[in-house]
Amino acid sequence: QAVVTQEPSLTVSPGGTVTLTCGSSTGAVTSGHYPYWFQQKPGQAPKTLIYDTSNKHSWTPARFSGSLLGGKAALTLSGAQPEDEAEYYCLVSYSNAVVFGGGTKLTVL
Amino acid sequence: EVQLVESGGGLVQPGGSLRLSCAASGFTSSSYWMHWVRQAPGKGLVWVSGINSDGSRTNYADSVKGRFTVSRDNAKNTLHLQVNSLRAEDTAVYYCVRGEGWPIWGQGTMVTVSS
Numbered sequence: 001q002a003v004v005t006q007e008p009s010l011t012v013s014p015g016g017t018v019t020l021t022c023g024s025s026t027g028a029v030t031s032g033h034y035p036y037w038f039q040q041k042p043g044q045a046p047k048t049l050i051y052d053t054s055n056k057h058s059w060t061p062a063r064f065s066g067s068l069l070g071g072k073a074a075l076t077l078s079g080a081q082p083e084d085e086a087e088y089y090c091l092v093s094y095s096n097a098v099v100f101g102g103g104t105k106l107t108v109l
Numbered sequence: 110e111v112q113l114v115e116s117g118g119g120l121v122q123p124g125g126s127l128r129l130s131c132a133a134s135g136f137t138s139s140s141y142w143m144h145w146v147r148q149a150p151g152k153g154l155v156w157v158s159g160i161n162s163d164g165s166r167t168n169y170a171d172s173v174k175g176r177f178t179v180s181r182d183n184a185k186n187t188l189h190l191q192v193n194s195l196r197a198e199d200t201a202v203y204y205c206v207r208g209e210g211w212p213i214w215g216q217g218t219m220v221t222v223s224s
Contacts, residue, residue, distance in 0.1 A: 001171050036211060038154070045204060046146075046154060048211040057212055089154050091211075096168050098144070103153040 002026045004092050006101035011109055012080045020104045021072040022090030028071035029092060035073035036091040037066055039084075040103075046089065050075060080108050111135035111213060113205050118218030125195050125222070131188040131205030131215055139163070139183035142208030145190050147201035148217075155201075158190065159208065173199075195222045 003025040012018035022035060029035055037050040048057060050066035053073065063079045073090055085108040090101040117129040131143070145157040158179040159168045167179050178191040188205050202217040 038211075040154070045214045045216055047214070051210045055210070057210065087153075091154075091156070097170060098156045098159065100146075100154045100156055 001097055002092070002094055002099050004090060004099045004101040006088075006090055006104045008102070009105045009107070011107045012077065012084075014080055014082060014108055016080050017076065017078045018080060018106065019069070020075040020077075020088055020090075020106070021069065022074070022092065022101050023072045024092055026094070029068065029073045031068065033073070034093045035066070035068075037064075037073075037075045038089045038091065040087045040089065077106075082108050084108055113207065113213055113215035115203060115205055115215045115218035118203065118220045120221045120223065121195055122224050123196060123222055126191070126193045127195070127220060129190040129192065129203055129218055129220070131190075133186045133188070133207070136207075136213075138181070138186050138188065138207065143181065143188045144206045144208055144211075145179060145188075146204045146206055147199075147220075148204070149198070149201040152201075157203070160188070192220065195220070197222050 005023045031053050034052045038046040039049050040046040049060045049064050054066040065076050067074045088104045092099055114132045142161050144159040147155050147157050160179045164181050176194045180189045200222045202219050204217045205215045207213040
């Protein structure tokens with residue numbers, strides 16, 4: 001099965017902007033891969049932030065946005081808050097499977 | 110309240126079996142794909158299996174193909190995962206998730222494979 005890659009860790013300053021990316025071993029990630037983004041805090045179940053590249057759920061803070069960037073899926077956080085410190089996972093859909101990325105540990109410092 | 114509640118996890122010896130269940134409430138799960146996702150202690154999320162709304166189509170990760178079987182009982186709004194030939198590396202929290210936007214996750218059920 002395909003391998004989905006994410007940055008292992010990133011750091012952002014409070015109020016700053018950071019972009020997390022999600023690549024695929026099969027080539028460019030497109031809207032046809034319906035990329036998702038999830039946030040997980042320690043001891044909690046994951047929470048879905050973004051689906052189908054850029055769609056938000058009602059609970060998704062406006063400071064999070066999803067897009068495609070340079071052949072990858074991207075999650076941009078604009079105006080980081082301390083509560084955004086968490087692990088972030090992307091997911092890419094293929095014809096008969098879906099694959100998670102390894103996760104990005106985001107530190108707000 | 111809209112929720113998914115998993116059950117059926119526990120401690121099992123290598124080579125053993127379990128049947129995990131996921132009860133949906135507050136919505137009609139029969140309208141949606143449903144998925145199983147697992148997370149080993151301290152590790153990342155791994156998709157395990159998915160099943161379409163009427164159960165006619167199932168998909169599996171390569172690591173569980175031939176050992177795990179997903180099914181659903183739409184009359185009971187319940188999803189199942191039969192896990193056989195368990196290995197130490199199957200030790201994880203198993204989550205069920207509603208598909209199509211993945212808006213609803215269960216709290217997970219822990220499976221520990223150990224002698």
